[in-house]
Amino acid sequence: MNKDNLLIELGTEELPPKALRALRDSFKSGIQAGLESAELSFGSIDAYATPRRLAVLVNQVETEQQDKVVEKRGPAVNVAFDDAGNPTKAAEGWARSNGITVDQAERLKTDKGEWLLHKATVKGQSLKQLAQGFIESAIKTLPIPKPMRWGDSTAQFIRPVHTLTVMLGDELIDAEVLETKSARFIQGHRFHSKQGFELDHVDNYLSNLRAAKVIANFEERIDIIQSEVTRLANELGGRVIQDDDLVEEVAALVEWPVALTASFDKGFLDVPKEPLIVTMKDDQRYFPVEDGNGQLLPQFIFITNIESRDPQQIIHGNEKVIRPRLADAQFFFESDKKQSLESRVAKLDSVLFQKQLGSIGDKARRIAELAGKIASLLKADAQAAERAGLLCKADLVSDMVSEFPETQGVMGKHYALNDGETARVAEAIEQHYWPRFSGDHLPESKEACAVALADKLDTLVGIFGIGQVPKGDRDPFALRRAALGLLRTLVERDLPLDLNELLSASAEGFGDKLSNQTVKADVFDFLLGRFRPWYQEQGISVDVIQAVLARSPSKPVDFDRRVKAVEAFKSLDSAESLAAANKRVGNILAKSKESIDGKVQPNLLNEAPEKALYQLLDETEQTVKPLIQDGNYTDALTQLSNLKEPVDEFFEHVMVNAEQDDIRLNRLNLLYRLRQLFLEIADISLLQ
Template identity: 35%
Template structure:
């Protein structure tokens, strides 16, 4: 079996572009091979900052032959009265490249037609690859692309060479003047710039000899292992960060770890003020002890060998010293004033043109958080903490430290609040207002922090919707989807019983009262509710809840997210226990009729048939119990009560004519059915359940 290797050689690619590029290469190539009927054993992808590599193993010599049954003219016009082929048949055979003995007659739609089995011989695989690789490269898209050298081709960075080998043969193709060959390049400074590759097998060995580890996974493992080893040698542990490791892996071709020292005086700074410049700006790994405290070391990766490593380490130490000296200066300047003194400065920073300044947002969040706290009936001490944390929540955004290192928002607020003498709950809530920042991030641990976080996120969502900037497709410039998911996660984690509609009312009212913002109140409110419904559906489904169960609970009048999750969990277990047939058959019949009624009023004196009297009395006996169970959130038990109505419902619907001419009788019977349906809808909408 054959192997094919393609290498796209480029100027250094941004680390964040590499994984997406490889995925696009995989999708395009797989699609082409499948379309062209070319089987293969395995497709592998490799990358460094200077190359994207495709390796296909187990390729055949030729693509599979294609056998097609083609339909020609009808038999009636294919032959003349003497049985000789007509011009119609001759034209068909000529067009298909077949002879008379290749055709056969088969009936199609009660008419006899001429058919033929046409075999298209497979082409050589190397020819097909040669014809398609340039288009594959052109198909790769990037968030930002560039043009160079007068070419029409766009790519993330200029393409400098192409290597294309089929076994031991160059598979040449032209990409706008860039001719594929068997020449590659090694490490920019340590390797050769002209390496001739004679076959696929020697490609990886030749690059390794030229200081390039093509396999990304091997580079990543080498970086992780060697960094952990260096940390242990200093009696510490690597402060591991998967995202940082991935980024470093994508920016080096030949990784060599090195460890440097941090001056002791900088360790007096808050931990995050040291870690953030190290990780976010310098791509250094911190070293910590068993208690999580920083040790005076950092570990970084050199894209090269160990030659002159001591000089490189000293250079990195000087760079970090300068960064940390800035951080120390900013910190010392910032703590000269208590945190509350920075609040007024927020009046000079615009949050959003139509939504006011950061000071305006602070006042709204403080007020909204207070309303949520009152709604949840939190204690007086917690109310005071919420109010104070809300007032101070954005103050750190105008400090020197956060203006320089924006990643420290909230973190420095927590540190400066503690430095200013605020209590621990207030300090922590200032930090927790931003949680969760991303998927699977930590959630607020304090009640004050949870409420402040909900208020901050809901204020942003409400304001942006009110001015008509809604997320569309992949466009979500204010991260509203992420913030809505954050609110849902906090509510579920803290088991908070909150009416989503009332929360939105609180937030929108504040915009009207505090900012005088003009908008279509009810339209905006409805849009926000629908927006949250979409996020709730997706999150519940991601949690493993069946789609129809999600629809069933969202079909109720409840807008309490935690309550909806509780209903979904209990309904899921209840349906598994009961079986669907008896449940759905009874409720769906009721729901269908109930939709025809405008009210649920029932007069017992108008119930004349035994079956309707029996249904009314049976329902009356369970209705109060169902309401009590709903108040206790025992939804499964409430469902048990309702399903006890199955037999009287069936008897009623089988023996009583509902849609009679007598309007009073008809409306009374519909009212009874609607009353039962409305009670069931207090639990869930079983008509949404799919009987699989």
């Protein structure tokens, strides 16, 4: 079977940078699915993407499908022929549809009977015949939320398509996709190679593009940008503020990355660095540089798509562009400092949080009250927490945050320090939004934790309290993120707070605004439900999580200790046997109609195995209960694992459902006591 290299390239106008990787990967998957569906084998498949192209290069693909023999079963023999042995109409119709006569049919014999059979050879199609079909299918699966039309074309794509190249080795494949016919012409760099080039062979695609100042490999452009930016930052005596998303976006904006350094007036450094960084990165896609102490330097690095003979002109142009943006930030900062954060709290009353729950000002007052209570529980500075809670949303009505929303919280900190608030209050204002995303850092001080917890609790209880629970992908108030942030703060900061107490305190702050009577139970269940995906990301199996969830521990720190203990227990040799025994005990007790209270009468223990189990269980309880009280579940379960042998012996030699009522009840109480001891930690019967 002949094999060759296949190239498929769509040449377009500039594609959306943030979608480029997804488009590339989807295009590759679609082409691969088409080849696999056509049963055309290939060696490997590489995908390329630049701002002006999506391409797939398939190495050593079969150029033609293999012929296939297709078996087509006909009617049963007893139906295909009448009593005289003549073909029936059913048989003749089937034969005719297959282009044969009845006497040319073969027979298929099975245990269930005999049928007419026709083996048809289906000739394989060539890759040239199939290409257009699977290219069209691949395009249809691309993640394009809003396709567009261009010119007088009826075709729709994410951006106008200018070229299509479908080649097998040195041969052009005749195809037409999105009203564009396949041709050898490949777009070069928009400025350095306006004329493009004619591709003579697939194997020359990447080298010809490079000669036309296009680096087709997305990852290579990322590597170049990271390397060049790091090199230039070192030359400036600083380091780049790491941002992988920015690097990727810039790599999706250029085909020939060239890194340059520019500077700005040192006077702008009087402004907090955060809004300066935001305007450089988000507005201009620049790379800010800081020194070893984390102080911003008055230089930045940027990537241009042109290898200029006079780079100073490009540098000057970018310096000219950034100056008014930095000047805006400077103006907002100086203007905002003229009003205190406290004076802005009243303005929050005109900013709606949620129409049934009131304004942001109402929310801030609830946060303040709840943060004070939480801080008291943590033996922290309740007054500082309450003050930070009251002020934590005030920067939302500042000019700076209105212009640069990403700086909320951090600008609150700077304005608080400017107003003479304590560092503890200022830091809590900034950190009450933490963690902002998965893996983000957590609030540091107990006061900051108190405000962060109060904010998240207020949102969860408030929104659940008016019946607006998340459904499917819809979560407009980011309740899932708030829940996970709350749990992470409690667990990773080792804060021994009870969720039920926190939810009750939060609900009280709403007065009569909440219509959902089961709000506390609903939020509690929602929070426990977030443990499952969190622990699964850490590699903990679902059955371990379910074993702890079955006991519904209300302190997340305690929940975490139980999960880790059960995970360790599961690896013990005795775990499987004890899990099975717990399941068996649970089933026995569930079926029993006796009044079971766990009180065992030693004088009714007749069999040696039940006496041995009772004695070891009694000793184990004395050791384990103090460990459980201290939250040392790992050692407790290790001690409980010693019960494996007497439990196994009991079930092998003792009849639980004895005929004598008192003996049967005594044995059930013994098993109940055993089961309850395990249940004080988790329901290990759920372990697989």
